[in-house]
Structures are given as C-alpha cells and as structure tokens.
Amino acid sequence: MPTGAPPIPACSAVSPYLSLPVTPLDRLALDIEATVADCARMVASHVAAHLHDTDALLATLPPGALLGNPDTYARHLVHVDPLGRFSAMVLVWRPGQSSPIHGHRTWCAYRVLRGTLREQHYQWDPASQRAELTTTVVRETGSTVSAPHGLQHIHALGNASDDIALSLHLYGVHHDHIATGVNLVVQTADA
Numbered sequence: 481m482p483t484g485a486p487p488i489p490a491c492s493a494v495s496p497y498l499s500l501p502v503t504p505l506d507r508l509a510l511d512i513e514a515t516v517a518d519c520a521r522m523v524a525s526h527v528a529a530h531l532h533d534t535d536a537l538l539a540t541l542p543p544g545a546l547l548g549n550p551d552t553y554a555r556h557l558v559h560v561d562p563l564g565r566f567s568a569m570v571l572v573w574r575p576g577q578s579s580p581i582h583g584h585r586t587w588c589a590y591r592v593l594r595g596t597l598r599e600q601h602y603q604w605d606p607a608s609q610r611a612e613l614t615t616t617v618v619r620e621t622g623s624t625v626s627a628p629h630g631l632q633h634i635h636a637l638g639n640a641s642d643d644i645a646l647s648l649h650l651y652g653v654h655h656d657h658i659a660t661g662v663n664l665v666v667q668t669a670d671a
C-alpha cells in the first residue's frame with residue numbers, strides 16, 4: 481500500500497469464534513481467519529495502488545459497454561490470470577440495480593471506478609441460518625474494499641444514486657467459474 485494511503489476497509493467483520501472457549505484449535509481458527517482476511521486486504525491494496533487511471537481501464541471495453549443492461553447489472557471480464565488463479569470484471573450498475581445478498585466462495589476485492597455504490601452489511605446467524613442487516617455504507621469513487629471467502633462478510637452492493645456507477649471486482653476464481661464460484665447467496669432474517 482502506498483505511504484499515506486488510507487487503510488483498505490473490509491466488510492463488516494464479526495468473528496464466529498469469539499464467544500467460544502479459547503482452546504488451541506480456537507486460537508488456530510482465529511489466526512486462520514485473520515490470515516485469509518489479510519490476504520483479501522492485500523489484494524485490495526494492490527488494486528488501489530495500480531488502478532489510478534480509470535479511463536485507460538475502461539477504454540478496453542467494447543463500445544456501449546458502459547451503458548449497462550436494463551435487466552440487471554452488467555459484468556465485463558477485463559482480465560484473466562493465465563493460470564486461472566483470479567479474474568477481474570468491470571460491473572456497470574444502472575440506478576436501482578443491486579446484487580443479491582451474499583457471502584463469498586472466494587476472496588474478493590472491489591474498487592468504485594465511477595459514481596457511488598451503496599453497500600449493506602449483514603451478520604450471519606448460525607442458529608437460524610439466516611443473515612441480518614447491520615449497517616449501510618456509501619462507497620464513493622475511489623473506495624477500495626476487500627472481503628475474504630466465507631460467511632463472515634456478507635453484503636449486498638447496489639446503486640442507489642441517479643447516475644450509472646462502475647466498479648472493478650477481483651475474485652480468486654478461474655474466469656470459467658465466475659458465474660457460480662463467487663457469490664454465496666444467503667437468506668435474510670426477514671425473508
């Protein structure tokens with residue numbers, strides 16, 4: 481991360497282990513939890529460090545791509561790792577469009593390239609197997625956020641503004657698996 485750069489926020493984080501007795505395995509679990517969260521934050525810090533030239537990135541997209549899709553937010557694959565370790569997509573959000581409420585099957589990081597996104601955070605309840613809304617955060621242009629895989633970080637992203645919003649998303653999956661290998665869709669307490 482560049483010197484003086486703001487810290488990369490993760491989504492809301494509530495450890496499922498904190499209320500359990502602290503055994504050696506509990507402590508191991510906490511260390512693993514912290515490690516995977518750090519990995520996602522490091523990816524986000526690289527995104528923030530390397531992607532200042534939004535116009536150059538967006539110029540790689542085909543004409544009309546930034547207009548979005550009337551039915552749902554549009555996704556455009558912009559980079560694939562030759563070894564299949566990660567993929568990057570630009571998402572185009574028309575006003576009112578949003579993602580499902582989801583945890584993640586892989587680490588992820590995103591950066592708001594243009595406009596404003598709304599991110600709603602949820603907490604997973606293992607007893608009811610449902611998620612409950614906790615906070616809502618506005619992500620302005622330039623905001624860069626990370627989330628590790630699993631149900632510790634559950635969120636929904638959407639465009640609550642009157643203008644199209646653009647964001648770049650990186651996921652730790654082969655591009656062939658983006659459709660099914662990223663979002664871990666969950667039910668909410670009021671569903």
Ligand SMILES: [Fe+2]
Pocket residue numbers: 582583584588627635
């Ligand atoms: Fe997500």
